[in-house]
Each structure stands twice: as C-alpha cells, then as structure tokens.
Amino acid sequence: MSSTSETPSSVFHPVAFASCSIGLPRHTLHQKIEAVREAGFDGIELSFPDLASYASRHFGREIAQDDYGSLCEAARTVREMCAGHGLSILVLQPFTNFEGWAEGSSQRQEAFARAEAWIDIMEAAGTDMLQVGSSNSPDMTRDLDQIAADLGCLADMLAARGFRLAYENWCWATCAPTWRDVWTIVNKANRPNVGLCLDTFQTAGGEWGDPTTSSGRIESGGITAHDLARTYAGSLDELSRTVPGDKIYFLQISDAYRLEPPLDAAPSPGSGLRPRGRWSHEHRPLPYGGGYLPIVDFVRAVLKTGFRGWTSIEVFDGKFEEKYGDDLRRFSKTAMEAYQRLMAEASTESTSKQGT
Secondary structure: OOHHHHOHHHHOOOEEEEHHHOOOOOOOHHHHHHHHHHOOOOEEEEEHHHHHHHHHHHHOOOOOOOOHHHHHHHHHHHHHHHHHOOOEEEEEEEEOOOOOOOOOOHHHHHHHHHHHHHHHHHHHHOOOEEEEEOOOOOOOOOOHHHHHHHHHHHHHHHHOOOOEEEEEOOOOOOOOOOHHHHHHHHHHHOOOOEEEEEEHHHHHHHHOEOOOOOOOEOOHHHOOHHHHHHHHHHHHHHHHHHOOHHHEEEEEEOOOOOOOOOOOOOOOOOOOOOHHHHHHHHEEOOOOOOOOOOHHHHHHHHHHOOOOOEEEEOOEEOOHHHHHOOOHHHHHHHHHHHHHHHHHHHHOOOOOOOOO
16 A cells, blocks of 8 residues: 555545546556555446547557457456555546446347446456446437436446446536535435446535636526536535435536636537537636635535545646646646645545444
8 A cells, every 4th residue: 555545635545547538539548547556546437438448559450449349358458457566446537428328229139239348347357346437328218217217227337247336426417517416316226336426626616616708607597607506506515414424425626717708508519519518628727726616515515424435636737738738647646646735635525424
C-alpha cells in the first residue's frame, strides 16, 4: 500500500483513476498505469476505449470493438500489468444505452449480446463491477418500470458470475438525469448486486450548473441564485438521509469549467448530444483546477450516508495538453493532491451516519 493510504482521505476510501481521464491518445495504457501508481492511487477504472486501443497495440493490428475474443485476451494482459504495479481494476466502463429498448427490437438484442460480451471481458480483467450510464437515447421508453426490469435482467446476468452493477445518472440522460432518478430505478430493480455510481459533476452540473447560461448556473424559471442554492442543499440533504452508504458502489470526482461563451441550448447537429453531454466530454478539470461547481457540498453529503467505498478521479479536460503537456506523472500527482484536499475539506463537517 502506498504512503497515501495513511492519510485521512484514503483510510476509508481507496482511490482509483479512470484510465480515460489521463493523458492523450498518443499515451499508452502502460504509461498511464505507471503514472497513476507512482502518484499513490490504489486502482484504475478500465475504460473500454483504452482496452480496445491497448488490444490494437498488443496484437499489432486494428482490433474491432466487437472482436471480443481478442479484447478478452488483452484484458487478461491488462489485469497482469495492473497486478504487477499493485493496482486493482475497480470497474469496466462505460456501458451505455442498454436499458429501455422496445421488446423484440434489434437495439434490445444488440444491447443484451453486448452485455454478455462485456461480462466476459470483466472476468478476463479481474473486475467484479460494471458501470452503466443512464441512457441518453431519444428513442428509449420513458417507462421507469421497464427500465428497472432491464437493469434487473442485466443484474441477474452479472450475479451469475458474482458481479455487480453500478448505475450512474448522466445529467443529459433521457429519463434518469438525477441521483433521485437512478435511486428510484435501483429500488425498482430490487437486486442485491445493483447500486449507485455517484459523480460530483453529474449532480452538481445537473442540479446547480448550466453550460448554456453566462452565469454558469441554472436560471430557468427565473430562479434566483439564493433559491437555487437552497434547492441544491435540499437535494443533498435528502441524499444523505435516504441513500444507504453501502448502496453507493463508488464515487467519481471532477469539476467543470464555466464556459465563455455559453453552449447553445440545442442538441449538437452532428451527434444530437445535449449541452450537458458536450460539457461533460471536454470541460471537466480536476478539483481546484479552474472549475466552479459546488462539488465539496456534494462529497460531504455522500460521506454523511456512511459511504466507505471506492472513490475515483474521472475528468475530461480539453486543456490537458495546454496545462500538463506530456507530463503524466505531474498530472497524476496533481490529481492526488487535489483529491486529498477535497476529501479533507468535505470531511470537516461530515458527521451523522458515518458511525466512526
């Protein structure tokens, strides 16, 4: 265990780094792993695009995203690489647009076939958790009972191998953009191996921030800054009182830039991606790295649930090269320092249900 394990921030919370959040396309997965471990992290989130890129390098040819045999073989090698550096693979991510397709549709058939293959990859990688992001397809059902039933089916597939499902609200999702939405769905699914992945950006950026306004905060309905702060605080209080800490499987951490000029409110003409989705993909720095969202309050609320699970840095900073160049080690060290500062700040008033 690294020396950072003795700090208050990681006595109860092992900390990972999402592989998709460090470096640039030219950096190898091995380079990322070395930098992450040197900075004192305990594990990684294994991103599917990183696995596919590693597989292509490993085999010396382009590996298709549905070449699951090769991807499983590559995952076994990544597992060995991480073990050799003393790192765990926390989760395979991001599994997207799975739930809510019409019965008998080609989309549903593809989603379940893809799930079977990803479960094989999980086993090869040696991880027991799959991160599922709430679907952003405009063609999915709005029926929460069906969505929950789909997640229940996936959970049963995972349970057959002793695996878990971490369901995350994406703040641009079609039906489940908030923590309340995914918590409702998780309860409806009613499986012991289904829990939450919570994310500082997804909640603070969805319930308080807005990339389409000059203020960077929600202004719809003429809500004042004071009333917005009160509404956000009420949501966090509800989270800390109603979600058991052991149903939060892990917590992802990032911030967001205030955008000047703000984003257009319409979906992207090319991808159809909603504004918060575009914001998420390129404008999420480390805590204390130029962002402005009220993320400390969110982390504090999560800690009040009694949560003692994994935390993870997941950032998407379009200014990475401008700020860090090729220096993955400096970036990883900065990430660890920001993480420790955030957890220390959030822990100062974190009481109630912690039981310590």
